[in-house]
Amino acid sequence: MSESALREQMLPIGSFGRKSSGWYGVWTLVLTEAAIFVYLLFSYFYLASQANGEWPIGGAPSLALAAPNTLVLLASSTALIWAERSGARRGKRIQLLSGLALALFLGVIFVIVQLREWQGKAFSIRSGTYGSSYFVVTGFHLAHVIVGLTLLLTLFIWALRGDFDAQRHAPITIGAIYWHFVDAVWLVVFTALYLVPRLG
Amino acid sequence: MTTDGTRNRLQGHAVTLACVLLFADRQFGTHFFDVEAHGQPLLWQHLFWMFGHPWVYAIVLPALGIVSDALPTFCRRPLVGYTPVALATVATMIVGFGVWLHHMFATGMPVLSLAFFSAASLVITIPSAVSTFAWIATIWTGKPVLTTPFLFLSSFIILFVIGGVSGVMTGAVPLDFQLTDTYFVVAHLHYVLIGINVFPVIGGIYYWFPKMTGRMMSERLGRWNFWTMFLGFNIGFFPMHIVGLMGMPRRIYTYAPGLGWDTINLITTLGSFAFAIGILLFLINLTVSLRHGMPAGANPWDGPTLEWSVPSPVPAYNFAVIPLVASRHPLWEDRLESPERSSLSRGYLLNQGRETLATTVLDAEPDLILKMPGDSYAPLALALGLGVLFVGLILRSEPWAIVGVLATALAILVWLWPQRRLGQIAEPHHV
Numbered sequence A: 001m002s003e004s005a006l007r008e009q010m011l012p013i014g015s016f017g018r019k020s021s022g023w024y025g026v027w028t029l030v031l032t033e034a035a036i037f038v039y040l041l042f043s044y045f046y047l048a049s050q051a052n053g054e055w056p057i058g059g060a061p062s063l064a065l066a067a068p069n070t071l072v073l074l075a076s077s078t079a080l081i082w083a084e085r086s087g088a089r090r091g092k093r094i095q096l097l098s099g100l101a102l103a104l105f106l107g108v109i110f111v112i113v114q115l116r117e118w119q120g121k122a123f124s125i126r127s128g129t130y131g132s133s134y135f136v137v138t139g140f141h142l143a144h145v146i147v148g149l150t151l152l153l154t155l156f157i158w159a160l161r162g163d164f165d166a167q168r169h170a171p172i173t174i175g176a177i178y179w180h181f182v183d184a185v186w187l188v189v190f191t192a193l194y195l196v197p198r199l200g
Numbered sequence B: 001m002t003t004d005g006t007r008n009r010l011q012g013h014a015v016t017l018a019c020v021l022l023f024a025d026r027q028f029g030t031h032f033f034d035v036e037a038h039g040q041p042l043l044w045q046h047l048f049w050m051f052g053h054p055w056v057y058a059i060v061l062p063a064l065g066i067v068s069d070a071l072p073t074f075c076r077r078p079l080v081g082y083t084p085v086a087l088a089t090v091a092t093m094i095v096g097f098g099v100w101l102h103h104m105f106a107t108g109m110p111v112l113s114l115a116f117f118s119a120a121s122l123v124i125t126i127p128s129a130v131s132t133f134a135w136i137a138t139i140w141t142g143k144p145v146l147t148t149p150f151l152f153l154s155s156f157i158i159l160f161v162i163g164g165v166s167g168v169m170t171g172a173v174p175l176d177f178q179l180t181d182t183y184f185v186v187a188h189l190h191y192v193l194i195g196i197n198v199f200p201v202i203g204g205i206y207y208w209f210p211k212m213t214g215r216m217m218s219e220r221l222g223r224w225n226f227w228t229m230f231l232g233f234n235i236g237f238f239p240m241h242i243v244g245l246m247g248m249p250r251r252i253y254t255y256a257p258g259l260g261w262d263t264i265n266l267i268t269t270l271g272s273f274a275f276a277i278g279i280l281l282f283l284i285n286l287t288v289s290l291r292h293g294m295p296a297g298a299n300p301w302d303g304p305t306l307e308w309s310v311p312s313p314v315p316a317y318n319f320a321v322i323p324l325v326a327s328r329h330p331l332w333e334d335r336l337e338s339p340e341r342s343s344l345s346r347g348y349l350l351n352q353g354r355e356t357l358a359t360t361v362l363d364a365e366p367d368l369i370l371k372m373p374g375d376s377y378a379p380l381a382l383a384l385g386l387g388v389l390f391v392g393l394i395l396r397s398e399p400w401a402i403v404g405v406l407a408t409a410l411a412i413l414v415w416l417w418p419q420r421r422l423g424q425i426a427e428p429h430h431v
Helices: A003-008 A021-052 A067-088 A094-117 A128-160 A168-197 B004-011 B015-026 B041-075 B084-096 B113-121 B125-141 B148-170 B173-179 B184-213 B221-243 B262-292 B376-396 B398-416
Strands: B322-324 B343-348 B355-359 B366-371
Touching: A003 B084, A003 B184, A021 A168, A021 B004, A021 B015, A021 B041, A067 A094, A067 B355, A128 A168, A128 B015, A168 B366, B004 B015, B004 B084, B015 B041, B015 B376, B041 B084, B041 B113, B041 B125, B041 B148, B041 B184, B084 B113, B084 B125, B113 B125, B113 B173, B125 B148, B125 B366, B148 B173, B148 B184, B184 B221, B184 B262, B221 B262, B262 B322, B376 B398
Parallel strands: none
Antiparallel strands: B322 B343, B355 B366
């Protein structure tokens, strides 16, 4: 670029809107974690293709808890989108805090329902390749949800302290990317583990 | 580098996952690989090679970067076809996703899989050929200066072609059935790993040693070093192709007499000793030149890139301002009568604490001034926390695992806590 252009241009300093090193950082993390889930589901489908016992054990898993729970997680993402767009970007603290609180609440519901879903299973992590795959895939996802909830709680505390305004709210954007990723992964896991067995 | 980083993000973790699943098999009683419970040892091989094949590119891509960066200096002209070479690198990464199975052709696969992965393994030669012809054209149309780094960098092209061709041969399914687990594969992988990585890296060390230390490495010893290594390597490893074709199996330390392999293996042994002596000469050159090498000056090779504009070794305060780089060869712009002009003395001062420039991804236009964090114990605490967590898991000690998780979480929290001086939180409102 020319020197005159250089003189004219004023650059923002520090984290500004979504411009921040953490924004790139979280996308790198998302890429890595997405790859892990791809390999996990590869393993699941590979074992399914080679299975000579019952797969899934007891037929396709029930949707009674899993389907509503999927909606709960989607609602949580929606609440966070609202918190970011109507709250963080406009510097409105009440919207930001209530959106974060709602996302957090719905996330906790998801974890509780998911634990009940686990309790209701007639097989365990030691029950052949299906039991191992089912619990390791959903367990990996649940671990990501719990990390996401810790993250939402932290964002809530920071927002409560008044750390963010319309310009400085990169942590909210960064955290939201991670949380939406965790939800998107659930849709893939749900499709693979709950819906695909119903096709055949 | 971005290509290599992306590859590492996407492919490195296949083997991480394989290790986690194996760990779960042993610690928690899962059955991923356990044959008695219908687990699949072949799943391990899949996950391993999904990582393992691209891992070769992880090693090769930086070496290709060294060649594309340093070779033009000795050809006295910019790299021919920079953009096609860069795109070829990205293409190699992408096609590299779909070739892992060619390490497993002999394990018993559906014909369709064999056909697909064989095709991908043959297609991947096209981007490699693009780079190869660009390097050859750079030498052909330039005025090569036959220094030691040039010898190492240009010999890499020969070794790259030999290692590449033997790779394509094993990518063809019928031939692979013959070659699997023979010395042919041993020859191939050494041409790839040593030929394509070690030769350019040593060439790179000869090239940048003056910049790192302020002293030149000995040219005379360097030539002895190169020719001993180059001849030793080829005498040592080329004959392995031949014994491989004759059926000598790999991974077995000995063989029965009278199979017709004796003389060839003797030649291999002699070659490998010569190669080792070559490496020794390199190490000697390194140590002697560190103390007694000729003073190098700022730009001993008349190189085109930024590092050669500052004194050798590079002082702690290298550039007073962030240089504005307009071309890929800022120090050659005058003689190339380039329309773009870089500015090394005028640019962003960035003197308000630890600052650096963030740029847009593709065009590298200035985008943001980043505030860099200061020294912190948080990363060390994070490493220790993770250490406690994993040792706890190995020892099946739940309390220690929980301590590890909490310490890890705490360290991340402290590390990422938003700071006003880094411009991460709202300014206090002025009344």
